[in-house]
Amino acid sequence: MDREATLHDVAGKVGVSPRTVSRVVNDEGGYSEETRRKVMEAVEELHYRPNMVARALITKRSGTVGLVGGDMTDPFFPALAEGIQQRARGAGQTMFFASTGSDPERQAEVLRSFWVRAVDGVIVFPALDSIDQLTDYGERGLPIVVVDDFLEAPNVACVSFDLEGGGGLAAKHLLKRGCQQMGVISATVSPPRRRHRERGFLRTLADIRGDHRPPAMAQTDPTVKGGEAGLAQLLAQMPDLDGVFAYNDLVAIGAVRAAVASGRRVPEDIAVVGCDDIEMSSYVTPALTTIRLDRSRLSAEAVAALSDLIGSPGAQRETVVLPVELVVRESA
């Protein structure tokens, strides 16, 4: 457990100054080929690895990015985290990860711990009511990519899915199936300002058939249990419910289970459309009809946006809205 070799050790071994070793290691140019060779030899022999902590102290660049998620156990999230991590690593960045449970105080704590560790930037799935927090950090110079919300601030870029469009697709599909009595299950963790899918659903419904027969509305946790509870709420308001648009696939699965448990058939009696297209959705019975969000695409856009932001401090960047797609399976 001997000490790591330093620039100084390498310099001593070769007989040059640390400054010269630094030049070679960082590929700065301005040294003879022979010097380069001798330095690299010593680097190998001593297993020299630049200390990123020391480097970060001076350059204010740590080669790290932070991912701030809501909850890793939301099945929508892991594929995204994996994609972001891989792309970040591809760009030479090491990733911090922390989840907030959508709690703004936890988010504040997380951002603080990232900030004092000199992260180069963060990708965040914002907690409830945390826009000001994010704006603050952006103004202080932290590059931030916000997913699934919109805000304008220096050093902040926004990336999201066209959930409003997705809601529209769901509405059209249910209408085409002949559904009359519609219900929508929202999530309590999704604040009103972020209810894009619901807005799209309701607007399309109103556009197509006028706004009589307003849909039943429920609100629950974004989980299977939540979906079961949500369907019960809907049924209480509208006993002849025959079409449901659920916040996400987990909620949709819960809604299907509750419908079946109540003696109804899916999709014959109640058709259910989910959102996300998580892996599980094609393996449940009936397989879920849902709005597919291309998570691989989102992770690519988020990492690209963050790189841009890191590369050009203070810049504004155009908001990216990714298209979504209806996947028809069995539940609707």
Add this chain to the structure above:
Amino acid sequence: MDREATLHDVAGKVGVSPRTVSRVVNDEGGYSEETRRKVMEAVEELHYRPNMVARALITKRSGTVGLVGGDMTDPFFPALAEGIQQRARGAGQTMFFASTGSDPERQAEVLRSFWVRAVDGVIVFPALDSIDQLTDYGERGLPIVVVDDFLEAPNVACVSFDLEGGGGLAAKHLLKRGCQQMGVISATVSPPRRRHRERGFLRTLADIRGDHRPPAMAQTDPTVKGGEAGLAQLLAQMPDLDGVFAYNDLVAIGAVRAAVASGRRVPEDIAVVGCDDIEMSSYVTPALTTIRLDRSRLSAEAVAALSDLIGSPGAQRETVVLPVELVVRESA
């Protein structure tokens, strides 16, 4: 976007030396109550936050831990990552995350990037054949908790589930159901030395009914598609197959799908037992009978073991083996 306040700034404002501010900020004692109060006031006013990078350069402690996973999209993993992250954060640590895809070279790259960033320790789900790599880092002084494998080295602790026992539970259950023609589906990513569940299954089978009728063996990716392929392999070897023990729940779900697709009923014609008890397992049809691994417990033990290791450098720590449990649902 003005500069962060430093110890020096706080000291200047109060009219004391940076050394004194350092004492107060780190709660070292050895200052008057009045000094403390004045310093804390200035800290508030200037929004002073200690720069962890500078601190880490001296103390060799960064307040970070690294989580090295195989693949975040394995549904077994996220709940674990979430638990580890939360507990680490509770202990004041910030977590790095990277996945290796079970590739030892990617793992080497990841460990290196963590090491040069002065992580205080890592929790790793080891890649294939990477024992030497981990032993090396342990010897160099990196505290390491290895999950699901066993190795003896300084600064290394091992935490795992009693998968051998789990395999035994699966064997007994299938035997009790009257299954005669058994098959086992292993995962290609799991090296022979880590085939504990298979070993337990085979051993228990042999113990109970003697070792005639050796089970059919298949090997696939640890995914639903892999499970479908795995069942086909099994059926090719043993057309009257009636009991399957699958590597994990994803594989079990695939096996069930392939069985049903081939016109067989589950569990009547083929009974299937999975392993992990991921969320999805209770929502598929038929709901999966499986070996439950308590992920919350694992994350607690892993973080605790890592804290111990970080607290007492060079120490050996006893290997922890966590009990598992059979959950009987519909598939067997």
Add this chain to the structure above:
DNA sequence: CTGAAAGCGCTTACAG
């Protein structure tokens, strides 16, 4: 109870 000095391992700006 308090502070001046040295230094963690690098990079930056400058001189030759």
Add this chain to the structure above:
DNA sequence: CTGAAAGCGCTTACAG
């Protein structure tokens, strides 16, 4: 092409 000096923001000895 190369190096001596200063310094990033802290902590660690040590002295008073």
